Amino acid sequence: MAEWGERLAGVRGVLLDISGVLYDGGEDGGAAIAGSVEAVARLKRSGLKVRFCTNESQKARGALVGLLRQMGFTISKGEVTAPAPAACLVLRERGLRPHLLVHEGIRSEFDQIDMSNPNCVVIADAGEDFSYQNMNKAFQVLMELENPVLISLGKGRYYKETSGLKLDVGAYMKALEYACGIKAEVVGKPSPEFFKSALKEMGVDAHQAIMIGDDIVGDVGGAQRCGMRALQVRTGKFRPSDEHHPEVKADGYVDNLAEAVDLLLLHSDK
Amino acid sequence: MAEWGERLAGVRGVLLDISGVLYDGGEDGGAAIAGSVEAVARLKRSGLKVRFCTNESQKARGALVGLLRQMGFTISKGEVTAPAPAACLVLRERGLRPHLLVHEGIRSEFDQIDMSNPNCVVIADAGEDFSYQNMNKAFQVLMELENPVLISLGKGRYYKETSGLKLDVGAYMKALEYACGIKAEVVGKPSPEFFKSALKEMGVDAHQAIMIGDDIVGDVGGAQRCGMRALQVRTGKFRPSDEHHPEVKADGYVDNLAEAVDLLLLHSDK
Secondary structure (H helix, E strand, O other): OOOHHHHOOOOOEEEEOOEOOOEEEOOOOOEEOOOHHHHHHHHHHOOOEEEEEOOOOOOOHHHHHHHHHHOOOOOOHHHEEOHHHHHHHHHHHOOOOEEEEOOHHHHHHHOOOOOOOOOEEEEOOOHHHOOHHHHHHHHHHHHOOOOOOEEEEOOOOEEEEOOEEEEOHHHHHHHHHHHHOOOOEEEOOOOHHHHHHHHHHHOOOHHHEEEEEOOHHHHHHHHHHOOOEEEEEOOOOOOHHHHHOOOOOOOEEEOOHHHHHHHHHHHOOO | OOOHHHHOOOOOEEEEOOEOOOEEEOOOOOEEOOOHHHHHHHHHHOOOEEEEEOOOOOOOHHHHHHHHHHOOOOOOHHHEEOHHHHHHHHHHHOOOOEEEEOOHHHHHHHOOOOOOOOOEEEEOOOHHHOOHHHHHHHHHHHHOOOOOOEEEEOOOOEEEEOOEEEEOHHHHHHHHHHHHOOOOEEEOOOOHHHHHHHHHHHOOOHHHEEEEEOOHHHHHHHHHHOOOEEEEEOOOOOOHHHHHOOOOOOOEEEOOHHHHHHHHHHHOOO
């Protein structure tokens, strides 16, 4: 593999995944990953542009940012690209009125959206709210529509909490796709539109940007398909087999965000 | 389309799906479909061989037969081919110790199976037991196995109860397949092994047998791929679009089991 200097040359902006990179979530609120608080602070001081690009769909951005600030991170709501606000834009543009299958914590993001007489379903990481009853209700809404539209906030397979691996929204999206014989529209990583909106908000072109994430497919593969570079951290949902993934090869694998930032500060153009 | 006489010539044995053909299930136990009790009785008196071939995986065979007898059907446990007993054979043959994600009502079928230290997951139509917690547990068991084995009792998309459409096991099978990056093994319709075991138990060759079901893919398509003929009834989960299915064309569509039996008694060889 090329030297780090070559691999990181010309990087001007950094997109950071949040869960599994900054912190591991959990019922107790979760915990910062060792070294990540300082790594974000150093990155922000470095002159590189920084933006957070998350598929978090259990917590509204305000609550997520509040939690991270409590852990010591320097982060504000305006720096976060997240799927719920992106989905609201889509719903408005297309006159869609959603039935929501989402976690209680994210409902407030949809406060301004008309939800009467639903003509689509929006699914997000609902956690314990993925009950049979709630899944069945979403299924029935879709089956009653002439042109069923299913919008999924991300399509992650699973994520890691302090208590272990947890099923993510992608699994339940697949269940509804199969039951209804339809294909969901994904808003969030790895959708190219989503990465592009994050790049635009950061003000950096794809070839000058690098994504740092724990998901080999959603973060690394998705960013690379947009023309960005991407590093995978060995924290969060990382599994050793990811380094031999049949389809996706990261531009580099690092132990954690702290190591990624060390390398970036050494080798990127500031 | 050819005349019924031609389409039904040489039929000597009839496989009957249960749910959606004999009765529609429901929280209240469900209700016989009009004309089906008499149709089964006439069929049995006709000299044609009859066997029941179901993907029912919420109720043990004894309970299912008991419910049907209460509704007036003439049926015994030994006439029913069902996925749970078939799965038990597979588990024994391969030394598999299952973690069960199934409905309480079917656990008794696995009474003789070693379930210590699980090395596979068996999933069935668990209904309300498809909680996030139970799905997550099954997911975690699979992710801890070096060679994860997922056995699914059928792969139906949905079925119809008296209260409406309900998600079937296939949707949850797809969720676990996607989350774990694996392919499930299906025991039940439309698996060819399952149809063949039903034919063997009935003592009739595939080309002399006909399947009657409400599922265009699971019943009709599956039986046809085994060399059988198949009729779809317009009861249960039938939807008008099934008659224009892109991949499967039944040998005939009938309003209900009573009409199917009328035609069989007129045209088949007894």
